[in-house]
Amino acid sequence: MSLGSKAARILVVRLPPRDAAVANPTLAVGGQVPVCLDEYQRAPELLDALKARLNRDGSLPGTAVLTGSTRHDAIPRTAQALTGRLSVMTILPLSQGEIAGQHEDLLPSLLRDPIATVGAHPTSATERVDYVRRVCAGGFPLALRREPPARARWFDNYTRLTIERDAMELARIRQRQVLRALLDRFAGQTGQVLNISQASRGLDIERKTVDDYTRLLEDLFLIQRLPSWAKTLQARVTRNPKVHVVDSGLAAWLLRVSEPKLARLDPTVLVEFGHLLATFVVGELRKQVSWLEAPVTVGHWRTADGDEVDFVIEFDDGQVLAFEVKANERVSGPDLSGLRKLRDALGDRFVAGVAFSTGRRSYTYEDRLHILPIDRLWRPVAIGLP
Numbered sequence: 001m002s003l004g005s006k007a008a009r010i011l012v013v014r015l016p017p018r019d020a021a022v023a024n025p026t027l028a029v030g031g032q033v034p035v036c037l038d039e040y041q042r043a044p045e046l047l048d049a050l051k052a053r054l055n056r057d058g059s060l061p062g063t064a065v066l067t068g069s070t071r072h073d074a075i076p077r078t079a080q081a082l083t084g085r086l087s088v089m090t091i092l093p094l095s096q097g098e099i100a101g102q103h104e105d106l107l108p109s110l111l112r113d114p115i116a117t118v119g120a121h122p123t124s125a126t127e128r129v130d131y132v133r134r135v136c137a138g139g140f141p142l143a144l145r146r147e148p149p150a151r152a153r154w155f156d157n158y159t160r161l162t163i164e165r166d167a168m169e170l171a172r173i174r175q176r177q178v179l180r181a182l183l184d185r186f187a188g189q190t191g192q193v194l195n196i197s198q199a200s201r202g203l204d205i206e207r208k209t210v211d212d213y214t215r216l217l218e219d220l221f222l223i224q225r226l227p228s229w230a231k232t233l234q235a236r237v238t239r240n241p242k243v244h245v246v247d248s249g250l251a252a253w254l255l256r257v258s259e260p261k262l263a264r265l266d267p268t269v270l271v272e273f274g275h276l277l278a279t280f281v282v283g284e285l286r287k288q289v290s291w292l293e294a295p296v297t298v299g300h301w302r303t304a305d306g307d308e309v310d311f312v313i314e315f316d317d318g319q320v321l322a323f324e325v326k327a328n329e330r331v332s333g334p335d336l337s338g339l340r341k342l343r344d345a346l347g348d349r350f351v352a353g354v355a356f357s358t359g360r361r362s363y364t365y366e367d368r369l370h371i372l373p374i375d376r377l378w379r380p381v382a383i384g385l386p
Contacts, residue, residue, distance in 0.1 A: 018042060018043055021043055021046060022043050022045050022046070025045055025046050025048070025049035026049050026052070026053075028046055028049065029046055029049045029050045029053055029064070030049075030053065033062060033063050033064070034062050034063060034064055034065050035050070035063065035064040035065070036064070036065045036066075036067070037050075037064065037065070037066050037067070038067050038068075039067065039068055040066045040067065040068050041068045047082055050063075050064055050082065051082055051085070054082075054085060066086070089290075090221075090290065092139070092246070092283070092286065092287050092290065093138060093139030093140050093141075093246070093247045093283070093287075094139040094140075094141060094144070095139065095284055095287040095288065095378065096134060096139075096284060096375075096377065096378035097377075097378040098139075099139065099144065100378060102378055102379070102380055103380050104288055104291075104377065104378050104380070105380055105381050106288065106376060106377055106381060107285075107288050107289065107292065107313070107321065108292070109381040110321055110351065110352050110354070111315070111319065111321060111351060111352075114351065114352040114368065114370065115364065117381050118362050118363065118364055118370045118372065119362070120362075120381045120382060121362055121376060121379055121381075122361065122362050122363075123360050123361060123362070124359075124360045124361075124362070124373035124375050124376070125360075126360075126373060126374070126375040128263075128329070128358045129259075129263055130375075131277065131280075131358055131374060131375075132259050132262045132263055132273070133259055134248075134280065135248045135249070135252060135262070135273075135276050135277060135280045136148070136248070136249055136252045136257075136258065136259050136262065137151070137249050138247040138248050138249020138250055138251075138252075139247055139248075139249070139283070140154075140158070140247055140249065140250070142154060143155060143158075143249055148258065148259065151249070151253075152253055155249070155250055155253040155254075156253075158250075159180070159183070159222075159250070159254075162220050162222065163176055163179055163180055163183070163220075164176060166220055167179060167216060167220060175205065178203055178205055178209075178213065179213050179216065179217070181203060182199055182200065182203070182210070182213050182214065182217065183217055183222055183223070183254065184254055185198075185199040185200075186199055186214075186217065186223050186243055186245065187245050187250075187251050187254035187255050188255065189243050190223075190243060190244050190245045190251045190255075190275055190276065190278075190279045191242065191244060191274070191275035191276065191277075191278035191279045191282070191310075192242060192243065192275060193238075193240045193241070193242055193243075193302070194225060194240060194241050194242060194243040196210055196211065196214060199214075221246050222245065222246060222250075223243055223244065223245055223246060224243075224244055224246050224286075225241040225242070225243055225244075226241055226242040226243075226244060226282065226298070226299060226300050226311070227241045227298075227299045227300075228240060228241055228299055228300060228301070228302065229297065229298070229299025229300060229301050229312045229314065230299075230301065238302045238303065238304060240302075241299075241300075242300050244278075244279045244282055244283065245279060246283070247283065248276055248277075248279050248280035248283060251276055251279055252276055255272065255276070257269075257272055257276070262276070270327065273327050274325075274327040277325055277327045277358075277374075278310055278325045281310070281311075281323070281325045281356055281374060281377065282310060282311050282325070284377045284378070285298075285311050285313075285323060285377070286298070288377075289313060294315065294316055295316065296313050296314060296315050296316070297313075297314040298311065298312065298313050298314075299311075299312050300312065301322070301338070301342055302338075303341070307337050307338040307341050308324075308338045309322045309323070309324055309338045309339055309342050309353070310323055310324050310325050311323040311325075312342070318349050319349055319351050320342075320346055320349050320350050320351060321351055321352055321353075321354070322339055322342055322343075322350070322352075322353040322354070323353070323354050323355075323356065324336070324338060324339055324353070324354070324355045324356070325355075325356050325374075326355055326356065326357045326358075327357075327358060328357060328358065328359075329357060329358050329359040329360075330357070330359060331355045331357050331359070331365070331371050333365075335355060336353070336355055336365060336366075336369055339353035339354075339355065339369055340353075340366075340369065343367075343368055343369065350368060351368070352368050352369075352370060353368060353369045353370070354370050354371075354372050355369070355370070355371050355372070356372055356373070356374045356376075356377070357371060357372075357373060357374065358373070358374060359371070359373055360373060361373070362376060
């Protein structure tokens, strides 16, 4: 295209938004409030300019909204300029209630009135195949829009880009293939006690590097640890955390298990489904915990004798809700041994223990121990509680 003799000598450069913002940080954060910086970890230089604005304007709440795909405390030190001025919220994949447009209120209802909560919906129509479908779909919005074959490609692209792009921005890793191998192996441990030594076996890397890469996978929101909970219960309680892939759909894809495979009753498949189902349920519980007004302490409880509870919630007044996940339709007395032992150890602090199953009935098994279908997680309780 001819622009004339004078214009032809002018080189017009169109700067990408990031480059333009970094070149003009004060201008970039000086617009009308709220200022929104998406993927702000890619331009930490802007935070110093934002801090200067907050100092000048008096740190008014709602001045800026910062969104990113990595944990804030994992960003290089230059991005810590707003320490003490941020309210940090972790946005997890969509919950089942969000997907269905329903208000989930199981946790506050159990805390208020466990018996009424259990009796609110005595039966369920959800079948095992429905749970398999939900587990394999997960909660990533873009993955949910796709049918299984296209969803697998989305998970592949998401994982590859996260490791090749986001991981390189956080840490100059030298062995991306090792990072991916660790992710695959942690997927094999999902819903189980974290064993870093086993996950790194045969990778020929130093233990410190393995620990760094494990933290990096957490910082990228690919895996998350569930710490051991043992407050006031020190004797014979193990301290090892459990590991969960952050989304059950991603975990199923990493394990290369599909809906048809999980629908079978093969013993090996049942074990895989049990771990994936635990990750699915724990993920739903963590999402609901994040919506509670008051902060709580969460973890798993496991004794050296093998008794365990998959998810424990301790409220600030010391009250405890506990949850166990069973992949079977029927729950028997021995399946409740962990919940029973925790109840007896805590006494009056133990409000309710719930064993989730793929069965159809909601009922109280014994004192403060209840059996609920898994879909009670996202079915509104609606028992008139404020």
